[in-house]
Every structure is written in C-alpha cells, then in structure tokens.
Amino acid sequence: MFRVIAGWVWLTMGASLFAQSAANGKPTSAPEFVDVAEKAGLSMQIVSGEKDTKKYIIETTGTGIGIIDYDNDGWPDIFVVNGKRLGPQRGSEPMNHLFHNNHDGTFTDVTNKAGITGSGWGQGVCVGDYDNDGFDDIFVTYYGKNRLYRNEGNGTFKEVAESAGVAGTGGQWGTGCAFVDYDRDGKLDLVVANYVDFDLATAPGPGERASCMWKGAPVMCGPRGLKGASNVLYHNLGNGKFEDVTKKAKIDQTPGHFCFSVSTIDYDEDGWPDIFIACDSTPSILYHNNHDGTFTDVATISGVAFNDDGREQAGMGSTIADYDGDGHLDIFKTNFSDDTSTLYRNKGDGTFDDATFAAGLGQNTQYLGWGTAFFDYDNDGWPDLLLVNGHVYPEVDKYKLGSDYEEPRVLYHNLGNGKFEDISRSSGPAITSKWSGRGLAVADLFNDGQQAAVIANMSARPSMLVNQRPTKNHWLELKTVGTKSNRDGIGARITIQAGGRKQVQEVRSGSTYNSSSDLRVHFGLGGATKID
Template identity: 45%
Template sequence: MTRRGKPRFRKKLPRSSNRKNREPRTLCRSNPPVRALKSRSPRVSQSTIPESNGEPEWARGRTVESASAPRTCEKTLQLRFSIFGRQCFYHPEAILHSALFLMTMAAGLTYTAHLHAQAPWPGSIQFTNVTAAAGIKFTHFRGNEGIPINREIFGPGVCVADFDADGFPDIYFVNGRDLYNRGISVRNALYRNNGDGTFTDITEASGVPGTGYGLGCVWGDYDNDGFPDLYITQYGRNVLYHNNGNGTFTDVTDKAGVAGTEFGTLFHSGATFFDYDRDGRLDLYVGGYVDIGPDSPRYCIISGVRTSCPPTAYKGTPDILYHNNGDGTFTNVTKAVGVYDPKGKNLAVGAADYDNDGWPDLFVANDGLNAFLYHNERNGKFDEIGTITGMGLTARGSVMAAMCISLGDYDNDGWLDLFITDFQKNSDHLWHNDGKGSFDEVSDQAGITVPTRDVLSFGGGFFDYDNDGWLDLFIANGHVYPEVEQVSPDVHFKQINSLFHNERNGKFTETTKTAGSGLQTPYVGRGVAFADFDNDGFADVVVGNNGDPPLLLHNGGGNGNHFLNFKLVGTKSNRDAMGGRIRVLAGSLSQIREIAGGGSYLSQSDLRVHFGLGKATKAETIEVKWPSGVRQVFHDVDADKFYQIQEGSGQLALQRFARKVSKGESLP
C-alpha cells in the first residue's frame, strides 16, 4: 500500500447515484466454507431461570438450582468449529465465544499471548502506572455472585472531560452494583484533576454516583452552556446528569426523556453525542446489546464447564437515536431516520465523517453480527451501507465480536481509517479508507494480525504517543470467561495490553515490551480513553479494568518531539465542536483530526485535539472546518502550546490552566 500524498481538505465527494446498487464485496474470496470437524461438537446447555415469589430471578442474574426452583436445560446450542486459518466462519460464535478455550485444544494449538518477536524501538517512550500515586482509589465492582454473567463481565467504561473548565481533564469511572441484595454499597466515581499530577474523588459532592449497574459513559454539552454534561449507560434505565457549572450535577433523565428503555432495551452499551443534522445542538445515540429477559438463559454448560452464555443465546436489541429539541428535551427518532434494527448487538459506536462530505456518519460495532455503517444522507436520514463499503465483515467474510471502534487517519492521506477490535484468535482489524467510499481491510499488511491473535481485545484506538505526527495504536486486552484457565492454562483471563508504533509506511510494530513497566501487568482490560492529563504535551492513557483498579498510564515523553493542542469552542456550531475537523501542515507533513465523542469501548477521550509535530517547531498552516460550514485558517503557529479557537474569531488564544505544568514535569 502506498501513501497517497498529503492533500488539503478534499472536495466533497459527489453523491453516489449507484451506492445502493453497488455489489457487495466477495465475502469468502477463494477460501472454502467452514465445515465442522469430524469430532463431536461441544454441547452447550442453557440454564433458564424461572420466576419466584412474584419477582423474576433473572432481574438479579441469579441461578436457581434448588428443588423449589429447578434448573432447566430446554435448549441446546450446537456449535461448529474449525481449525483457525484462512476460512470463512459462517458460524463465528464457535470461535468467538463458545470455543473460548475448547476450540483451542480442538485445533491442536497451544496459545501463549505475546510470544511473537517485538523489535526494540530506539528512543522508546516509557509508560508508567501512576494510578496509586495520583490518588485514584477506585476499584471496579463486578457484582457477581458465583460465576459472572454477561452483564458483570463486560464493563467498565471510562470517560474524560474537563467538567469544571480549569484546563485539566477529569476522569469518570463507571461501576457495577450489588444486584443480589447482599448489602454491598458501591458507586461510580468522578475524579477531579488537581493540576499537580493528583486527583480527588468528588463524587458525593458533585452528585454523580450513578443510579444503577453502570456500563459506559460519554460527555457532551447538550445545552451549549459551556459545561460538559454526563450520560451513563446502565443495565436498566440510563441516566443523564446536567452540569450546573458550579461543580455539581442534576439528574435530568426524566425531563430530557433519554432513559433508553422505549424499545424494552435493558442491556445498554456504547453511546455517543454528535450533531447529526448540524443544527448546532448535540444529539445522542445509545447502543443496546442483548435481550436478557425472564426466559433467557443465564449460564451455559460447555463440555461440562459452567460459564456465561455467548451472545448467540440471546436476541439482539435496538439502539436509540435521540434528537435534541433545544429546550432540554430529546425526541426518539430512531425509526424515522432509518437506524432502527431490532437484531443489533451493539458494543461500541463512533460518529465521524468518513467520506469528507461534511456530515457525520455512524459506525456501529456488533457482537456476532455484521458491523453497521449508517451513511448520513444530509436530509435527516441514514442509509446502512456497512457491507457494501467493505467494513461490515472482515476480509475473510466473517462477522466479528466487535468491541471497539476508532477512526483516525493513520497514513495521513486526508481520509479517516477504521480500527475494530475482535475476539481472541480472530485478531483485530484495520481498514484503510480508499477515498472513494469504501474500506479495504489491511490488517495483515499493517502487521497487526499476528500480534493481536493471542489476546482478546476491547477498548483502545488511535493516538500519537511519541509525537512524531503518525497515529499509533493502544489496545486493552482481557478475556470474557474467568473459567478459561480451568480448561486451557495457556489462555489467560487477565492479559497484557498492547501498544503499536506507526512506522509511517502503512505498517505497525508492536512495542509493548519496550514501552515501560506500566504495560507489563495483565488485567481484564475494557474501556480506554486518551488525554494529556498533566498538560506536558504527551498523550496519556487511562484504562477501565473489570474487577480491578483502573490503570492510569503516564507518558514519560522526553524524545524531543514537538506538539500542538487545540480546544475548539463552537458558537454557531455545537459548543463542543463535535464533527469539526482540524488540519495541521507542519513541514512536509499534513495531518487531520476530527472532534468526536464516544468511540473506543464504552468510553470517551478528551475532546481537545492533539497533534505531534516531530522535529517541526511551528505549523505553517492550521485549518479549522466547523460543523456549521465556517472555515478558519491560521499561519505560522508556534509549537508546544495549548491553543483555544473560538468559531468565527480571527485570533488564536491560549488555553487557560488553573496551574501551568512545565513541559517534561512528571506526575508524582
């Protein structure tokens, strides 16, 4: 793959008159269809939980095995599996879930994560675990009673925003709940960034503990008052907290009408704010995972091992799109705009303008189904074209257990590319945007297939960790079955995260082992967010871990590369400038970034836009394209500064910090 120059913002693509008539890509190419091995397929018994005492036990996720509430095994899921190779998996759950450990043995393979070679990288950036030193004492509470069910193993997300406008990004951690009446009290946590490398838990004072079993979260200033508001996806009703601008929040879920239960969805997942109709107000897209009801199985028996059930055991649920009415309320427009799909099993969602027509499109990652790409038709409606564009299925024609969505221009050609994480042995996926409305999977060519095959990936995405001007990749890993090691000791529940360096030639090199002590401890990694927490010019990482404390990774920097950081403030556009785009030309390198909420997995990163400049000490051109259509250009901009750009203003202002941290100053 060759890099196609470094153009300015490209002209709008012509409307494709034959998009709907375009032939879907060949799903299996030259590969034969999967056939079951001759050995017997594993039996999966699904335990269904009856109601008791007028209250459904399923509501608390409890398995009932007493004489008064007998366990029934009315359904059997016959699984097919194959040797992992270049084949098309028509029944991928045999690999994605039920084959969690069993199929590794059936394939005659022994798996040990991260045994592939990792070349030392000169001048390697070092990441250090500073969670405890920063004063973060939060621990995720899984909430399980015995074997965890799906709900208890999928979280948590983590989201970042400067909620108090002091110039330093703060962190919100999502937590589970005790749904088994054991008297255990837990809550979510909001940590205020003190600006000196430490954080303070202000959850109680601010009033954002959450109202149920939390899964994910996103920030967005839906009323354009200058303070980001907080939306939390939960099992049950979701919650919207309005930021009062004085350090406190108010629960406005009912007033706003965004609980997320209109279609009966209880198991909510990823979400994102975005302005799909460009009216200057943030709308809200909320994902739904699977339908766990009174007749749904809670556990499955896989070849004698009792564990949680794969998503094939459940029906899907619809996502919801809320339109912002501008008066503090939202209207459910899911069906009216064309994004209603009752079969979806969404885990992540991202909004970005992939075809450079100026309108945000929706990318939806599904678990065990084709991924969705809802193209914005610019008239208040969407058209689902995921398979047609080449990103709905993998290059081998299989669906994914898609957990993470990240969009970024990794080859600096002016078009946003796509990264999606997948289940262990399926590898993660990188799609190159061809600039003509389609995506080509280049995972093999880019060098991420083999290194990600032996891990189960969740959150993560693109970020430039060494400030060389090329987007790298960070991925949080961790299995979904705690029982996996009982059958296959070489497949681990806790796994080491992954870091990939962009080699600027379309390829990535894994640098996990050489990038510092903070990357050497295994966790059950889930949500990931990026932000420069100490404002030293290098992007840091925070990871939400299932059943453990989070991981705050400080980027040690120190390689002499320069940077630029921008905060956009919309006036005609939405205040957060979501959907806006910045292009930076420094030396011979042109880069783009788009301001977007959501993404990753159940998480959200800082909305400030970070550019690495390599050795360049200034940018010749800064071009901002606002969602409203306003365009601003600045010239000869000095590097190593944090700028604020207000829509319509002809001046670059410096961001204001409560306390200025010197470049290179370390966290304690």
C-alpha cells in the same frame, strides 16, 4: 487549514522536555509506560458482578471511562463508570466516581460533592455540552434506565434523563454512546447502542444451552442465543429535551445486532457525520448520513461489515484516525480472542480495504480486545495504537483453554509507512502487566503534551498509564469552541500542515470501548516548530 463549523479554535503548542529523539522524529528508545493510578488518587474499585466466576453475560462487559473538564479550569477530569454485584449488595452500593484534576499529578474524588452518585449496572459514557451552556454534560448507559447528568456550572450535576427524554424504557441494555450533531442544527443529538434483550430473572446459567459452552467448558450464555437489540437516536429539541427519532431516522433498520462501541466519522468527507458501531458476533454497522435526517447502513457495500475473509467478527471497541497520512480517516476495531483485530483503510471513495495484515496487525490473536485508541505517544505525527485486553470467561484459567482471563495490553508503534510494529514487551510495566481491562480513554491529563491513558479494569481499580520516557518532539493541542455550531465543536474536521505533511482529525464524543476521550484534539509535530 482549520475547518471548524462557525466557531473558535484555541491552540496550545509545546515540546516535551525530558527524553531523547532522533532528528527525524523517530524515537531512539521505546517508551516506558507506568501505572500511576494509585499515586494519582484513583483508588476506587470497579465492580462488574462476581470476581472469580461469571454466571451471566451482564457481568462480563465491564464499564467505560469519560474525560471531562467539568469545571472549565483547562485541566481534564476523569469520570469512571461502575457496575454492581449480583444478588443482595454487600456493604455500600458501588457507584460511579468523578475525580477532579488537582493540576499537580493527583486527583480528588469529588463524587459526592458533585452530586453524581449513580449506581446500578453502569456500562458506557459519553461527554458533550448538549445544552450549549459552556459546561460539558455526562450521559451514562446502563442495563436499565440510562442517566443524563446536566452540568450546573458550579461544580455540581443534576440527573435529568427522564425529563430530557433519554432514560430509555428501563428494559434496554445500553452500551456505547456518542453526542453528535447529525442534522447540523447546532445542537448535539445523542446516539445510543444497545447490546441484547436480556432478563436476569429468566437468563439461562452456564452450560444450560449449546451457546453456553466454550471449547467444551460450561460458561455464561450469550450473546449468541439471545436476541439482538435496536440502537436508539435522540434528536435534541433545543429546550433541554430530546425526541426519539429512531424510526424516523431509520436507525431501526439494523435489527439483530449485538452492539458495543459507537464512533462518529465523516468517512466520505461530505461534511455530514456518519456513525460506525462495532458489533459482537454480528456484522458491524456503518450508518451513512443521508443529509435529510435519515441514515442507511452501508457497512457491507463500504467494506466494514466483515473482515477480508467475508466473515463477521465479535467486535468490541473501535477508534478512528488517519493512520497512513493519506488524508482519509480509517477505522480500527478490536475483536474476540482467536481472531485478529481489524484495520479498515479508507480508500477515499466511500469504501474501505481490510489492511490488517498489510499493516502488521494480524497478530496477538490470543488476546480478547476491548478499549483501543489511536494516540501519538511519541509526538512524531503518526498515530500509534493502544489495545486493552481481558477475557470474558474466568474459566479459561481453570480449564487451561489457551487464553488467560487477565491479559497484557498491546502497544503498536506507527512506522510512518503504513505499517505498525509491536513494541509491547519493551514499553514498560503498565503495558506488560496483566489485567482484565475494558474501557479506555486518552487525554493530555497534565497539559504537558503527553497523552496518558485511563483504563477501566474488571474487579480492580482503574489504571492510569503515563509515559516516563517521552521524546522531545513538538505537539499541538486544539480546543474547538462553537458559536453557531454546537459549543464543543463536535464533528469539526481539522487539517494541519507541519513538517512537510498534512494531518487530519475530527472532534468526537464516544469511541474506544464505551468511553469518551479528551475533546481537545492532539497533534504530534515531530521536529516541526510551527504549523503552516
């Protein structure tokens, strides 16, 4: 069954051609992920303050990745958010980059040609066709004024945030974002998470306060000791402009949180999109859509505000999928080091259980997690989990504090029985190599049925993870096109049946960590050759 809100669904089906798989769809060998970023042409450097020391918290949060088919040629392109350095710039100002997919495994930097040369303290990105003209647009969050790049349909973009009413005050620190049609009027609205109230001119330095110490070492200050910021909701007026409805929609009823990634999810399956926000050192937020233009934070009563111990965690990234195949969408969240990530299993009654340990995910607590994505790397029909890690304190290396600043990625294989297996060490050099990573987006970059991952690394080039040992399992890719709904079909819930079981996904903008993955929906089919 395809449940699409007044629109079309384009289908692509296929099978991978190269490696072996067992008859039941389970892999006979581990994947072999390699980093092909340099070979593919992603050679730019991501800047986030200074490299070897972090004096202020603004230098630590990194940037996101956006996947967008900006020229509608059917091949995903890549947008990389960039930051800046402290003090006077040395040489040219770091800027965001747009890479065009050449259809041959390589990408061309078209940043200048596309007119999308933004600079500043860039943070997150989300993709969506806010004006329903058939060409996806790009929204970028900043410490400072946010930017909205309207796709002109000719390979170029125009920055229109001020005229559209979504630039913000300039005093906010935007992080995660997502386009979502929260009132189902056929126009994409915009939700923006904000982190902390922060002023570089008055910010304390390392060790100057109690909150500026970690395990006895002086480090940058925050987020504790700083004031949490309010999230923002913009309603699309349909004339190229947005209205700030934060108070009207009661989004402002969650003060004091330090918010990062935004994931839309119809968790209670009432046909109205809800919003989950992972928050740092404060409870997570789950905005329930009340169907009347307002939201209520139900994170506590739904079971996703805290972990199973009733303790708030330092949430960073989040990802959504039906990991156990029961037809209900679940939530996975990455957290700070010396803690587990958190898997919230949707019980189907509007509440969640903390299934972290039951699912085998209560490990790797030495890592500090950021971007994360459910993605079916072996196309067996069960979503696997990729985690991007990296510490915020370079001082952990200097003072030997039990963690490394640069950390390996983690890959969990879904066993299909509600449990995961950590296969990181046997999954290739792109998983085991160490980086300080942040944003993550996944996409079938080469239209071969294999989902690749693009990662934003601190003070380094991006990574592009490609599995060189794919299975022969079949796959299905869907692109939703709205006619009465928003043009991208964002919010559509899609259920398929193949190989004797059902799978469910939603079309969403945003998620992972301050990033935006391919808007096409990818299903692994295992050995099935058709959908019922």
